[in-house]
Amino acid sequence: MGSLPVDTLRPLDPDTFAADSAAIVDFLAGYYRDVDKYPVRAADLEPGRLRKLLPEAAPEWGEPMERILDDVRRDVLPGLTHWQSPSFFAYFPMNASAAGFAGEMLSVGLNVVPFVWVASPAAAELEGVVVDWMASLVGLPERFLFSGGGGGVLQGSTCEAVVCTLAAARDRALGRIGHEGIMKLVVYASDQTHATFQKGARLVGIPPANFRVIRTTAASGYALAAGAVSAAVEDDVAHGLVPLYLCATMGTTGLGAVDPVRELGEVARRHGMWLHVDAAYAGSAAICPEYQGYLDGAELADSVSMNPHKWFLTNMDCCCLWVASPAALNAALSTDPEYLKNVVVAGAGGKPQAAAIDYKDWQISLSRRFRAMKLWFVLRRYGAGGMRAYIRRHVAMAEWFERAVNADERFEVVAPRRFSLVCFRLRQPPRPSSEQSDDDDVNRELLAAVNASGQAFMTHFVVDGKFVIRLAVGGAMTEMRHVRDVWELVQRTAEQLLQRQ
């Protein structure tokens, strides 16, 4: 593990590899052992701090592993927000696990690039198998499996999946009405839909003015109402516009709301729109039968996505995208340059193999990682039963927290809890006339103070003008005691703030 002399640089020497890797495994095992001792959110929040600590240029000569790891400990760790801390309740969880890590290591070490089938046949095929397994686990209709004429792909993020499906929907529509029709295409989402849909629509060239954000209300638990979509669509059609794409979300980012997939699917069908179901976070819960009802009507969808990297113990990144029509997706995304054509059989003139998936035509990028290995390891190592128990454990913790909030009259739960996300706030007597009420400031201060303590990290949302604190349970190391602790911390901090007023 010492310095490596240039003239003998052997980057994959097995002994150096094993020694360097063992040092990292030790480092990480120690990190997991102590992660609850770090402030959850980075303690040092002075922008530019790390840049000041590091040299202006790369070193001219190689350095020993120990020195680099010392720098990680001293300079980098204090500036990290610790997503694997058991007291990380912010955003949505991003799960690491021993199995996810093992699968990822194997994939990173093999470093194969399955963009076309022949570039690593088993990698492409394992991907096809694993996405089918996942589709069955979450109860998707047969049409999203390869055996049912559909199929899936592992991408890096929902954002990619959104861009790909938007492009597929767009090209299907433009094939009918001509490319200049792009000015008429309209995309529909709710005010709770993830921002990536708006960004994705802009990316694929939909005029920003043609993105409809439909309001949701507390009455429906902030779900997108099919009637409201219908009305918007009919209005657009009356103005000569062309409804293109509708997004239904199972578990919105802000509040965990669930849109009615079947009703929205019927609207989409009626108007020839592409329906995408975004189950990025809560899709993981659908491996439990008690949550599969939320995907009822998925047979009306054109595509569905969920992120095993959120709540399914699969280290970043891994997003399952399933489509009912691979042909529609491929039509928007395929390329066939000469340097990627398969020349497999001598004398066969380079004819491509049938039934061999070229996954480059299922995504934005040509290059791709062997993500299937990671998800396969998670499924094999923990099993469907293990994963169900894991999901249910988190939901039970969130239920406990929800009950605790409800039992404390100073607080309120703001939106119905469906999964492991609890949205709550300090309740304050309404003040007449004042537009910007003070309770927002109290909740803001409460969150800031909790996070500044370093003992937990949560994030917020704003709904109906109200500042809401989000507690997203789902850490791989989170236990009941961590949820109890954060509740006590919230109560204690609130008490101090309220007394001060």
Added chain:
Amino acid sequence: MGSLPVDTLRPLDPDTFAADSAAIVDFLAGYYRDVDKYPVRAADLEPGRLRKLLPEAAPEWGEPMERILDDVRRDVLPGLTHWQSPSFFAYFPMNASAAGFAGEMLSVGLNVVPFVWVASPAAAELEGVVVDWMASLVGLPERFLFSGGGGGVLQGSTCEAVVCTLAAARDRALGRIGHEGIMKLVVYASDQTHATFQKGARLVGIPPANFRVIRTTAASGYALAAGAVSAAVEDDVAHGLVPLYLCATMGTTGLGAVDPVRELGEVARRHGMWLHVDAAYAGSAAICPEYQGYLDGAELADSVSMNPHKWFLTNMDCCCLWVASPAALNAALSTDPEYLKNVVVAGAGGKPQAAAIDYKDWQISLSRRFRAMKLWFVLRRYGAGGMRAYIRRHVAMAEWFERAVNADERFEVVAPRRFSLVCFRLRQPPRPSSEQSDDDDVNRELLAAVNASGQAFMTHFVVDGKFVIRLAVGGAMTEMRHVRDVWELVQRTAEQLLQRQ
């Protein structure tokens, strides 16, 4: 490492983590030791083979690590194409290394998600530092460094970088001429430019008819001639179209050609086009002063990209994208949903920190991995000097191969070798009149037979109607003897084919 009972599933238990990870390190060290014993390209090329071997559904209960690794050995490895084999000369290399692996493991294990600065400040800052280091190493002008008003980001692939820069260029243009102007925007590339530019242009909504593929010729070494671009642009302008984006490549995929950046930059400037320099493969060579001349004129570019995951010992995936105007990029890619706003200082009302980069606004996706750790490890562990020696070693091997081809009158080198890619073919006496000459078939057969032997893997290209074999040197374990071996194999195989005729 045995089966894990459900009720005690502890996915990040440090001891299980360490034991499982150690098993993978052992597995991979053994793999590197033996990788030259596998057929380079997958031996088993029957589509659907792996699917038949695997069960139809995920297991219900978790399984021991050993059993999964046994299945990897028995079912997966024989179906992989071994990109890390020293005799892999196909496509472009995808380098793994002990340092790249170590950095990636650390990143995967920490599993932080630096989409906004506060979500892991040190991760965002390390990224800024490392892309600056790389920009300096490859000799980019100051305007692409943060200190010069520009800046860089680590993405997953050139394809992503292309989509992002196309969107930025498009939105800058549409801001001037209105969104309906999208029908008038024109993108220019050569017939050697990577297919991802055409796909990217389609993705961001440029009408497919507005993608100009400009012919190159042997006379210029298949470089894009500025005069030809000028002529095409002037013709388009005369027809009321709007020149948008021009791509110059340093090291094209098919032949390794280099476009004249300065001359193309001047055309781009004259017509208000965005100039992107794609140095995906050969950018790594630009860390050696003798290759920096190829980037002369880069100060006229709006963006530059290169892939450390190709020839820079950085395991998949890692693409540096530098832009002269972060504001232009961010304008096309930023979102500001409530749930991502920073609430940092108690009572400060959630004002964002200045100078804190939110990298979500520099790429397609919100979620992102901590790729900086990987590239930083490579630079620290091997040093700039070590990397230069590494690059030069590969170039020297390619030079040797080129000389060997030139010395054998049965063969010819088809395009000038600039870096570590040699494009060659069996030369055959021209046959009058026949359109599809037989020498193509002989070269096709030659490549198919070499690849079928399992002793090496190369891919092909077609230029001026000629089938060309590509030898891309660049494996982390490739030594001179492997290059000598593949040349002997090519000669031997050619002899057999020619005798048979």
